[in-house]
Amino acid sequence: MYDKGLFEKKESEQYYDEIKNVFLADRYIVGTCPNCGNDRAYGDQCEVCGTTLSPEELINPRSALSDAVPVKRKTEHWYMPLANYEPWLKEWLIEGHKEWKNNVYGQCKSWIDTGLQSRAMTRDSSWGIKVPLPDAEGKVLYVWFDAPIGYISATKELTPDWEKYWCQEDTKLVHFIGKDNIVFHCIIFPSMLHAHGGFVLPENVPANEFLNLEGEKISTSRNWAVWVDEYVRDFPDQQDVLRYVLCATAPETKDNDFTWKDFQARNNGELVAIFGNFVNRTMVLMHKLCGGKVPPFHADIKDDKDDAIIAMLQSAKQKITESLESYRFREAQAEMMNVAREGNRYLQEREPGS
Ligand SMILES: [Zn+2]
CATH class of the missing domain: 1.10.730.10 (Isoleucyl-tRNA Synthetase; Domain 1)
Structure with missing residues (x-):
């Protein structure tokens, strides 16, 4: 994809922890939810009211690593301009996969109808898969760019016949996932496969909704499981x-x-x-x-x-x-x-x- 010029390099401002000297992933920023007032909301989501957030929306943001007030710093990342894939996604998914489950199809349709934003496929981090480019010191691949590629490399580790599973036209690729990962498996990963070419696309993504336990959200950290x-x-x-x-x-x-x-x-x-x-x-x-x-x-x-x-x-x-x-x-x-x-x-x- 890089060789085909399919990424956009863009500068943005992101929260930085001056005590720990790291850029903060969305999950590592905590603050007050603008929607419900929960003061332990994360930079990507409030777990009390379920609202999806960006770190900028948090009131009184703090670093989860040091409790410091984070500052904005300039950084550069490689973005996948998802809007470019909209016409193809409309044809392949919206027209071509009307048989998908309503909860999956509906979520995808609403994203595509709203218009897809460019999404950074790299992060500033000391751990992760390093971006294999000379001008990418300190940059790693975004987990949802890297993880589905891992499905392919895991197959490759398992068998020399891996192409049978990923490239042969009569292969039926099905992703069994939960609803919080629909966007990655129905929009981003298929767009990556389409952009690269030569790979089969998911035939179905029968994502499930959430299973609660005795009326409360399952939480391994709270031992409610x-x-x-x-x-x-x-x-x-x-x-x-x-x-x-x-x-x-x-x-x-x-x-x-x-x-x-x-x-x-x-x-x-x-x-x-x-x-x-x-x-x-x-x-x-x-x-x-x-x-x-x-x-x-x-x-x-x-x-x-x-x-x-x-x-x-x-x-x-x-x-x-x-x-x-x-x-x-x-x-x-x-x-x-x-x-x-x-x-x-x-x-x-x-x-x-x-
Ligand atoms: Zn909230």
């Missing part, structure tokens, strides 16, 4: 229960809440009462009537009541396939549970073996 290692220790061999509940409550279309009450209800009311019951009855009957083996299907011994359940099974398979292929995993799992429910009803009605 379900730690998987503790879960596995406290509930040995119950990984599938957690997988099931996480899929059933996944915030696929809007923020959702994980509660232990719901975990209990789904375990007892769905996994045990419906699914476990169905599997158990089937196994017992198979041993009692069929010598422990699934017997071959005999079309000539079925009757009208069987036709209904066979039709249900065939349509369920189709529905589950469609849901999985369009990344609606909750729906797929609910349909799967429905098969068990119908199976129980069938066994109840027919009473085989009695």
Whole structure:
């Protein structure tokens, strides 16, 4: 991209910590939120009211490293002029990917409609991937320029066949991410790939919204989280229960809440009462009537009541396939549970073996 002249070098003023002698990343500037008055808002976001901020908007900004009042200093960075990619993004994303999830498509459309700003792809920092240019002393690559390239280099580390995954036309590239990273995976990274050429573009980015815990935002720093290692220790061999509940409550279309009450209800009311019951009855009957083996299907011994359940099974398979292929995993799992429910009803009605 640099060789093609696709970056703009621009001077700007940024907050600098004169005690620590460093430019401050947005996250390292704290101050009062102009929107809600929270005095611990960060230079990129207020975690109390959720407003996206720039460091200039903070009232009484301070350095999170030294508590010093930061000063403005001139610095130069390489920018990606995203406005240049708007016509292409309109064609590829807005026209070409209307099938993407509403929450993802809507966010992208609103950014593109508002007009994309140039974004600096370098930072002043003592750590990070150094910008490989002679006039770039002290500059590193912006994390969201660098991180997706890391997806490619990680594949390259893994296999000499990496091009099969990134450059072959029939490759299906899918990014599974959270909603706070939509802009990087739907707009910036695809624009980078398009600008470079020769790489496949994401076919879908089925981003999820946020999962809260008992009504509050999950926070590892405040220890408000379900730690998987503790879960596995406290509930040995119950990984599938957690997988099931996480899929059933996944915030696929809007923020959702994980509660232990719901975990209990789904375990007892769905996994045990419906699914476990169905599997158990089937196994017992198979041993009692069929010598422990699934017997071959005999079309000539079925009757009208069987036709209904066979039709249900065939349509369920189709529905589950469609849901999985369009990344609606909750729906797929609910349909799967429905098969068990119908199976129980069938066994109840027919009473085989009695
Ligand atoms: Zn706020």
